[in-house]
Amino acid sequence: MNLTSYRRMQLYGGLLLLPAAVLLTTFAYLPTITTVINSLFLPGFRGAPAEFVGLENYQVLFDDPTFWKVARNNLIYAVGTIPTSIALALGMALFVNGKLPGRGFVRMAYFTPTILPMIAAANIWMFFYAPQIGLFNKLLGALGFSGVNWLGDPSMALGSVIVMSVWKEAGFFMIFYLAALQGIAPELKEASDLEGTSRWSFFWRVTFPLLMPTTLFVLINALINAVRVVDHLFILTKGGPNNATNLLLYYVYENAFSFFDRTTAATITVVILLVLAVVATLKFTILDRRTHYQ
Amino acid sequence: MPSLETVAAWLLAIIWVFPLLYAFWAAFHPPAYMVRFDLFAPLTLDNFKNAWAQAPFARYYLNTFALVTGVVFAQFVVCTLAAFAFARFPIPGKNVLFMLVLIQLFVFPEVLIVENYRIASELGLINTITGIGLPYVASAFGIFLLRQTFKTIPRELEDAARIEGCNWLEILWKVYVPLAKPTYLAYGLVSISHHWNNFLWPLVVTNSVESRPLTVGLGVFSAPETGVNWATVSAATLLSIAPLLIAFLLFQRQFVQSFLRAGIR
Secondary structure, X not given: OOHXXXXXXXXXXXXXXXXXXXXXXXXXHHHHHHHHHHOOEEOOOOOOOOEEOOOHHHHHHHOOHHHHHHHHHHHHHHHHHHHHHHHHHHHHHHHHXXXXXXXXXXXXXXXHXXXXXXXXXXXXHHHHHOOOOOHHHHXXXXXXXXXXXXXXXXXXXXXXXXXXXXXXHHHHHHHHHHHHHHOOOHHHHHHHHHHOOOHHHHHHHHHHHHOHHHHHHHHHHHHHHHHHOOHHHHHHOOOOOOOOOOOHHHHHXXXXXXXXXXXXXXXXXXXXXXXXXXXXXXXXHHHHHHOOOO | OOXXXXXXXXXXXXXXXXXXXXXXXXXXXXXXXXXXXXXXOOOOOHHHHHHHHXXXXXXXXXXHHHHHHHHHHHHHHHHHHHHHHHHHOOOOOHHHHHHHHHHHHOOOOOOOHHHHHHHHHHOOOOOOHHHHHHHHOOOHHHHHHHHHHHXXXXXXXXXXXXHOOOOHHHHHHHHHHHHOHHHHHHHHHHHHHHHHHOOHHHHHHOOOOOOXXXXXXXXXXXOHHHOOOHXXXXXXXXXXXXXXXXXXXXXXXHHHHHHHHHXXX
């Protein structure tokens, strides 16, 4: 290939990239940069120019107990949803990978919540959690217990939100485990049967280690979701009562669009971006060689 | 006698479908039967009539349909071009550029809602369906998937097409795109279900019936302060999920495989 045609190919390739580059710059790179800049300024009052304050906004944020409450909630939310949904997903995959009467139905049942919008799922769960006529309290009442204010009691609310999230996510993760299980060579099982290995130790010594890459992949996705998905809060709790279920991204939304405090919103967004950067680094260092991308 | 494992698997399955079945129960029975499970309870479609009368669902359907088709079409075009460039063209700093694209796998438009809102409003896109969809068009995920697929296509096919006198765009259209059909199907289904279900960004960027998609309409409709009764909310919920749910029941295998294929690559 001569030099001019090489140059022309470079140019052509650049042109092919152009639409994506423009859009990514507009909706990902520029907003990231301006968010970081905004977090370093205080907005000017009545047309006065914005004032550079360095890390002062972070100081203010870190001194705010509500921020720490929300950050702690998000951590509890992650710890509450991720291991449970991953364990359930693995259990589900093992169930439907084996011989099981009505396997098609069972598999569909597990996966269906994945297809629903989070908003619709939250609507349905709202009926379960409602204090007066909700199904859970009716059930408790029938058993002779007094009802619980599932979403209104600060000590219960986050747990209730977590339970719904686990229901929504487990079936999605199951799919990845199911695929991984089907990729395990059947000879391994045959060999272990000849050796007389118990199913239990076969699972812990062979299956589980072989599923490790899948677990990591699922874990990364679950971590991202724990930060990103807050739709259900709009229906279930609006972050309440008294911020008991508020999560970082919902707090950004509140600050920006309810309190009109763009500076605080920008500062929290930078914190979220840092968390996502850690997750991304984890993904690219641990998982890069395994060709597991989102 | 079923094994313990079978019982556990079925029990879990019943727990998992129960919420959806319950929504069906509530939607098709009078409100008085919300928590009274009577096999002979009268069936009714009144809840659907009420929901349909109390919110402009027809408009929401139209908006969601326009959004989903528009986004998927635009993603196909933009991601195909970028993926083709990454797979086959010598571009200076290509690896760095590709890593930059992959950043979008983590930095989603909804994480940057405040600044993206400002940008959308400067572009005059507030309260438009374009405004809901545009931030998602240059999807890193789509570019990645298609690039992987394009890389597996043998160069000999490309050379043959060039001998026939095809230019680059013709080669893309006649050789690469047809061979990547399964990838387009998988990505398309994942993208459709994502945008059908998306909520936070559409909520922020829309403020009236004219542009709201179903999820936002449903969210507004069922907010506790609107005082709509729950049988009606159930009906509205089913209305919003019906098309996607029916599609899923019909094309279950394709959906599951798409999520898998799109996830694992």
